[in-house]
Amino acid sequence: MTDHTYRRSSLFEQITEGMLFLSLVCLVSGLFLPAISIETLWLWTRPYSIVDGIRSFFDNDQIFLGVIVLFFSVILPLLKVAATFVVLGRFRLSGFASARLLGFMTTISKWAMADVFILALVVLILNGQVLTSSDIHLGMVLFTIGVLLSNASVFAVRALAVNDR
Numbered sequence: 001m002t003d004h005t006y007r008r009s010s011l012f013e014q015i016t017e018g019m020l021f022l023s024l025v026c027l028v029s030g031l032f033l034p035a036i037s038i039e040t041l042w043l044w045t046r047p048y049s050i051v052d053g054i055r056s057f058f059d060n061d062q063i064f065l066g067v068i069v070l071f072f073s074v075i076l077p078l079l080k081v082a083a084t085f086v087v088l089g090r091f092r093l094s095g096f097a098s099a100r101l102l103g104f105m106t107t108i109s110k111w112a113m114a115d116v117f118i119l120a121l122v123v124l125i126l127n128g129q130v131l132t133s134s135d136i137h138l139g140m141v142l143f144t145i146g147v148l149l150s151n152a153s154v155f156a157v158r159a160l161a162v163n164d165r
Contacts, residue, residue, distance in 0.1 A: 016156040023149035030143025080108040109154045
């Protein structure tokens, strides 16, 4: 029975690692692929990736908004995935450090979806343009999937850590 439990845990860890890797691929792809297109005055449509939106803030001297969106849309999600990989690989070796990192990841997860909604609103008002319509593209979908997969991975790693104690 012990072997059966170990195999289940090992398979669960492999699935979690796969979710984390897929999350990372989706997040990075979502940052660079067109996320939203904005049509202004029925004359022209311009697609924006998340990176384009962030770059636009810095180009237009809106440093504060650029830093906020950069932090919540790039740094925080990638930091969460990296921390989850570390805990998944090491939680059996050092309980205290992994527990602290796991707490940090849980805190980050609470903010992870905020970036998707903030980004959608911020890009819509990008450069103060009058909008007639906007469309969501693959970049936003992949980015959202990446955030959701990373959240699921955090919960899976928490379950593994609790079951290991």
